[in-house]
Amino acid sequence: MPRLTRARSTWRNLVHRDRVEHDLDEEMRATFELLVEENTRTGMTAADARRAAALALGPIESVKDQVRDVRAGATIDSLMHDLRYAVRMFRRRPGPSLVAIAMLATAIGVTSAMFTLVDALLLRPVPFRAPEDLAHLWMRDEHGGLVTVAPAVLQAWRECGAFSSVESAEADTALVEFDGSVAVRAIAHVTPGIFDLLGGVRPLRGRLFEPADGTAGNTDRALLSEDVWRSLYHRDPDIIGRRITVGGESLIVIGILSSEFRFPAWNTVIWRPIDLSAPSRTGAAPRARAYVRFTKTVPRADAARIATATARAADASNAQKRVQVDPLAGLVLDPYYQRAVPVLAGAVVLMFLVLCANVSSLLLARLTARQREFSVRSALGASRARLLRQGLAESLLLGALAGASGTGVGWILVSLARTFLPEAFLIRTLNPLDLDARALAFTAGVGLVATIAAGVLPAWLGSRMSGESLRLTDRGATESRGARTLMRALLTVEVALACVLLVGATLLVRSFVNLARAGRGLETRGVLTATMSLPRPAFADAASRTAAAQSIEEQLRALPGVRQATWSFGIPPSGGAISFGDWISDEGRTIDMDVDRYSVGPQFFSLYGIPLLRGRSFDPADPAGTVVVGDGFAQALWPGADPVGRTFTFMRERFHVIGMAREIHHPSLDARLDRPEFYEPFAGVGSYAMLSVRCDPACPDPALIRQRIARGHPAARVVSVRALDDVYFEELARPRASAALALVFAVIATLAAAGGLFSVLTYAVARRRREFGIRTALGASGLEIGSLVIRDGMFVALSGLSIGALAGWAMGRVMRSLQYGVTPGDPVSWTVVLAVLVITTVVASWRPARQAMLVNPVLMLKEE
């Protein structure tokens, strides 16, 4: 058959369907008239002629159907017909389909949203060319403090040959003025070469920075992110060359960058060029925050060694410091995410499987109930292929609706994540958070397979046992064995997976509760901390700093509600300077440990509610080298002995112990973060210091504190003002988010399993009405009938539970690193899980059992 003719016919048949149908009608009518005419000529009466004609033509509709079947495009046409039929079925009983669609949409949406997060946080390191060669360089002092470098060092690094390029990028925030209003935006000061260093950056409009940008006379340049261009400047098409006001300066926009470019921080939206060789406006010596790209030819260890030597040669203040290399790709490889995200991703996959299995068993139950319909249609001559196509059409409709709503759910979830995820999460990725198309395609594909499998199977069963089952279903037989086994197996899997999820979620929730409740060794309520910097040019000597500190302290003490205020270097929970190495007691005991080293004023202990267990706090008269130790530190150096009056040595420096304070605890999944500590007397405010205040009954507003600090000394720069309670609360943000997510997955899975059990039992009861009627007639009590059904549910649930318990135990062991204060065999968690699942099973079986008990044998017989 010529392909072109066929294609033309297909087109005509499908598109001009009405005209084709009309032609067929006309042809049939004309043939009928011709037959009548013929008959009349043979001498029949008009009525006889018509009757004979009708007889000769046969059933017109059937003739037309046969014609339709041979038409080109008949398959597509009948698929459309099947789809219309499916829509009708869906409209008639939308309940089960809606439930299935909702479940599948949830599964698709949640899974793709989760995959998007995993992908952004863990799988893709940073969205730049050869990210494994990129690193951030610091100078690290002997206390573990990290500092940026002088421009001379940056220049020396560029020339030392260890790196293919070295640039600087410093994140900052600035007030952006637009349309008579202002907004705070994250900006960055970058050397012009930074885009080349990262690689693959192209402006959407305009150009990137050139070497001349940032040099004298060319400092007023800016690159904008698509985001601010859209949100603040209404996508102004003439934005290139326009002047905008950032941080009180008028800048010329020279280019627009894609909103997907995020560097150096995840929220940077404006970039300004910086020339490190020129002195900065404030007169302060500029510092460089160095980003480097390693060359393939120099090994990393050598490059670091060369960089350290070069930095020391270029700047004498680096004499005691060493280079620290923070790989950019490692930015995301935070140990917490490395452990938590795979566990959560695994949980979401389990939930996805539960929902798919549930959709399958739900459709299976519904369509098996329609087996009679399939049998009737099969007996009336519908071919098996025809019935399969029908089942397929219904599944396709369902799958398509679920896929569409799933996309919506996923999109909403990712938008919510973008808006509501704690910054602690987002800051970990330079990747944009966009719903991942691959994940969406994959989950929608799996969902479609699940629905198709569930839709086609009953049609196949129905067509296979047409004649026989027509007789059987009329007699109210029990479910067919194949469907029964399959549905029970699916349910068992669901319960098992739900059990695993519940175990995991309960352990995470218990860990979170333990973390939140864990003793911290201090009183957090009513404490505010202010961290500030007193930069060098404005505060040339110690005397000017001391004066400023005194003035600031007075300002804060004058605020209503403030009871105590004390300066320190180091505040809980982040601690002070970290000192690591060998600590040697006066008895010669040597311990290698990491220690938090605080410098505190005399009131520090009473302000934080840290009790002194032995000895006393500091006195202004105490000589240097006098220390108070935490009891953990004391226990390590002088086990079981009173440390007061003892001495110890660290880095050839000798310390004299005058008191012992109760240990501060830092409840964390990472035990290494809970370091022992010791306190030195506060030697005066340096360039960086913390002021803690205790207030009663209520703390002043942080904004007020900022204002008073500025009043105390205008050059003091406030880094942060926070309530201590908030700080601890945020410390828990990640375990809380993990526990909440896991709990949501587990609850969805459990509800789905319960729903599956409910629908399968209800369906089984409907099929076994006859059996229950006979049993009742033969004297079985309602209780016996009901327990039959509940036993049926319990059997499925218990087999699921026993598989799930084993898997859950394994799961608990795998995620041990996320547990705090619980073991995988935690009896409380297991009791909760078992109770929840058993109660869920009973609740889900209750209504079907009631229905079985209420079967009236007399009515039953009448129905027969």
Add this chain to the structure above:
Amino acid sequence: MASRRTSLLQGTLDLLILKALATGELHGLGVSRRIEQMTGGTFLVQPGSLFPALHRLEEAGWLTSTWEPSENNRRAKYYTLTRAGRRQLEQETAEWNRIALGIARALEA
């Protein structure tokens, strides 16, 4: 495919329709009557077989159809052989003759 007197061989119906139309255009009923006449009443083609076959042959490009006034002065759908249809008729006739010859030989043997 059904016939009151003799059941048609698979594929024979197409050949008969093409042959019936070889002498000129006919409407559906006309094709049926012509086949009856050509075969001396051996084959009676039922509408349930005839119309699907006509439509199939038309979609294959072997027939075309036009609406024209019929003998009773009403509109009827008339089928005509196309050039491709004529070639198809020749081919199928040759094929049929070959089969018929083969079967005749087999029966004589």
